[in-house]
Amino acid sequence: MFILKNAWISIKRNKGRNILIGIIILIIACACTITLAIKNTAVDLINSYKSAYDKEVTISFDRASLMKDFDPSQTEGRENAREKFDNIATYTISDIESFADSKYIESYYYTYSVGLNGNNLEKAEIESNNNMPTGFGRGKGNNLSSTDFTLTGYSSLDAMSEFINGTYTMNEITDNAWDIAFNGNYVFINEELADYNDLSLNDKIKLEDDDGNTYEFEIIGIFKENDEESSNTMSMFSNSANTLVTNASAITTITTNNEDLQATINPTFIIDSYDNVDKLQSEFYEKGLDENFVLQTNEELALSGVSSIENINSFATTFLVITLIIGGIVLFVINMINIRERKYEIGVLRTIGISKFKLTIEFVSELVIVSVVALILGACIGAVSSKGVSNSLLASEINSSNERTEEIGKNFGGTNMNGGMPNRGGNKGEMRGKGMPVVEAYDSIDAVVDMKVLLELLGIGLTLVLISSIASMVSIERFSPLTILKERS
């Protein structure tokens, strides 16, 4: 106890030096708090950004494998490649469900497309521009490109990637569209097709397959295509002019009714971690996936948007390390000077029988008391400053995050993100429910100085204090009391 009492007396006695040490630690604490808060915020933002992008896995052709043995100069080679291509297995919804039944998959969705002709609907064309979907197929019947229209069914809003990425945006929509869109014969049509056939919301259209079966759909939304670059320059209409958007269950009804109808399935699986893709691929092969298919992820896309935030994060880390190194050196030097100035005191205390250990505790206690006060003040100042600093540093990321959020909402025909529409759902291993994807919007980034930051700060502060105390520890260990007192005499 007298050690602490002595430490306190020494602090009061050496006000000037301790204020200087306090100011240095306060500056370090302040810089560390801001830096840690920025780092935490950046990490939160990165995680938030990544979570906005689900960890998606799609199945695609392994073209390199397909073309491996292909020699275009040899007729035989072409035949072999064709035979190989024809023998690629096709898959059904139940295959997709079987694939999705994996511990690595959290949920999944898919698009399901069939080709149909118009019954009371005229194809918007000068020439055929059907959008040939790529992906799994089922049936060996009519090719989609030979029909007037492509009817694409989405299993959920998550599957509606063209609306999410802004290729399509909703122009008009009925009030209850999102309540009924995924259950029944409802379609969204391109505005060009609507104009061409003088159609409007709630009108009914009829389509038919090659066997003459007719299917009636009600229009609940009209969208337009924004992807001008990929539009067919040979046609006055956009690529999606003859694409009708409906739900997957409507397609299932049609394919159940006509089993010869060729359909294309494009599944997307939401996985728990990109690290498990190889294991998942092996599992898919075991479940019957043709080895000419491979799994692809959206990892590159998901990471591309956070590169600038990661730069800020790494800058913050570098800044933190430099601050700690400089601060540590300054504190160490001040401690060295402190010890040299107090050499006589050490000599006297050692002579009267105070052990080296107790003396070390006294010197370290002095520094710890000053440091804790400075750390608390520094944390408070840092907490107040960090929000402004973070927001200014991350301003562009906040803007882009908000713009993306608003855009998705508008693409689906809403005025804001939620637009009064239900949220998406989906449990592990289940198909994603129907509803609007929710992406968190930011007014500003709260660079939160939370318990984690405070504990990190405390850890850094005390480590710094202990490292800089090495000066006093070593000196006390090395000083001979008799030598000190002789020098003094």
Added chain:
Amino acid sequence: MTNKVKKNEEIKENKSSKNIILSVKNASYRYSDAQDYDYALKNVSFDFESGKIYAIRGRSGTGKTTLLSLISGLERCTEGEIIFDGKSLKDMNLDKYRNSDIGIVFQSYNLLPFMTASENIILSMDANGLKIKNKKEKAIELMAKVGLKESYADRKVLRLSGGEQQRVAIARSLSYNPKMIIADEPTGNLDKQTETEILDIFKKLAHEENKCVIIVTHSSNVCDSVDIIYDLKKVKEESEIK
């Protein structure tokens, strides 16, 4: 290398009545950076008894301060040993030894200048772990014992005279009632009058409180006041004689 000079006739060298508190047995000391043969002190043997006051004298360089640092536990013997109250210092915790068994008084007082007289004494009690209710009262009592008024208790030691500071240093060394007082030129900085007063304190401690007092000194005045004098001669001189 050493001579023993018996000063007071009334002190009889009766082995049966000997009450040895400290024995220095063939103690040698060589600084860590010195050559193998370069001893600061070599083969010194003394006995010190309770209730007597001793002087260790010698010319400069004879190792007086080295001997004092060995018997006060500030250094350890390179060879030989020192026995205190039946135990070798080699086996003792020297910090504990210094803050319980012995009191040390220096020529330059070695008080902490930023503390008051009583705080310096209390610090020594704290180092000892002494558990008494009113340490300041005890400090004032010790100050009175060495001839200091109560009003000096709250004075910073730098505002006291040399003699007063030395009295504070003696009071500090008595704060935990040690069995032995070791003093290094305690009157070296003091005038004759004060020197006599300080020596009287030491005599009282030895003869009335049965403490062993060892004074390292050059002063003939001090040597005249002690019971036994030990002379130290230079190690080099001895080797030259050989």
